[in-house]
Amino acid sequence: MGWLRDTFPEPDNDSTELERIQYAQAYILEMIGGYLMLDLSRILVHLRWLLKLVDFRAAGEFSWASVVLATLYKEMYEATRPNKAKIGGCLSLLQSWARFRFLFLRHRVDHPYTFSLITR
Template structure:
């Protein structure tokens, strides 16, 4: 992920269409590899996600929600192994779900908990 950030810097107003497309793909890969479908180190992204970004029109038709949930489910299944101590994946999604479905897990605060990202 560091190589991506160093190689494809943020594009400015005078950048070409190709430079903007490269930056967009880099930004999306950072979101995928660092937040949505991260590994334990959060610095690697699987090549299969890069192949989904070759054509942006096709990438918009891909069920990204299902892919995030499948990745999280796979990580949760792997975490049941006795020798595994850490878990990857989109853990904020799991935490949001748990706080919504299990009120006793919520922190006790005076203001209501909101999840603006989920409500979009």
């Protein structure tokens, strides 16, 4: 994951279209490997996802939510083994489901949530 950040830095205003496309592909690959479909090391991303990002139009046609959910289910199944100590996959999806279903897991807040990135 560090290699992706080092090799494809954020493009400048004078960057070429190819550099912007490469940065976008690297950024999406980083999101896939670093947040959505984590492996146990949390520093690697499987190269099979790179082949899905070659054509952006085709990548938009895939059911990414299904893949994330299937990866989470696979990791949860593998976590049932007695000698398994870690779990991969999109655990934030599992946490949000648990907080929605089990009210005692929700955080108690006195103010509404704000999303600073969206309000900028």
